[in-house]
Amino acid sequence: MPRFTQFDRLADEQGFIVAYPEGLNKHWSDGRGLSPADDVGFIRALIAELERSQNIDPKRVYATGISNGGFFSQRLACDLADKIAAVASVAATMPEPLVPTCKPARPVSAMFIQGTKDPLVHIDGGPVARTHGRCVSLAAASSFWRNRDQTSSTPVSADLPDDAHDGTRIHRDVYGGGQQGTEVVVYTIEGGGHTWPSGPQYLPALLVGKTSHNLDATRTIWEFFQKHSQP
Secondary structure: OHHHHOHHHHHHHHOOOOOOOOOHHHOOOOOOOOOOOOHHHHHHHHHHHHHHHHOOOOOOOEEEEEOHHHHHHHHHHHHOOOOOOEEEEEOOOOEOOOHHHOOOOOOOEEEEEEEOOOOOOOOOOEEOOOOOOEEOOHHHHHHHHHHHHOOOOOOEEEEOOOOOOOOOEEEEEEEOOOHHHOOEEEEEEEOEOOOOOOOOOOOOHHHHOEOOOOOOHHHHHHHHHHOOOOO
């Protein structure tokens, strides 16, 4: 993830702390039954340790990830809302079993970055990578948090410039006005795959789809996080 996202470089530039926790056997317990570990407890303990050792601001703790890590970020928004101010999920919506059980203790801002050509996590929901459980659609995941946070039902929408000319286009929807200053932001990567925008093309596009270079996901996520803190 450090190489994938380049969050270290941005953290040095912007003056924030970034942590890269590692899931048991390379899986997070995101609600799809991939791991028996108490990963929510692990992250709660990690936050407590960072508060103790690094003097972090407990009102400005965030979670982000791609794929399994993106799904797990959604679970943290559900189960650790007392600790997490905002989450951002890349190439992930919400696990289908998580939605009916998600009852966050407070409103949480959420961002989704999802490709329309993701072959592993389909934008319309359904099986994840064929055998890794099921997810809801991007529209359903966005709707869940809009309803939970009581944001505006009408987004402020924009199409970003096609500077990269790489076969992808970026559409952004911002649903503001939520409780306690929350918002839901959705970036739809037209033609994008199961990738981190502006990250590496880590596998051939034939397998995971295209990486868009019309959006710097790392910087975009940080700019989103900066706007949100717990009350």
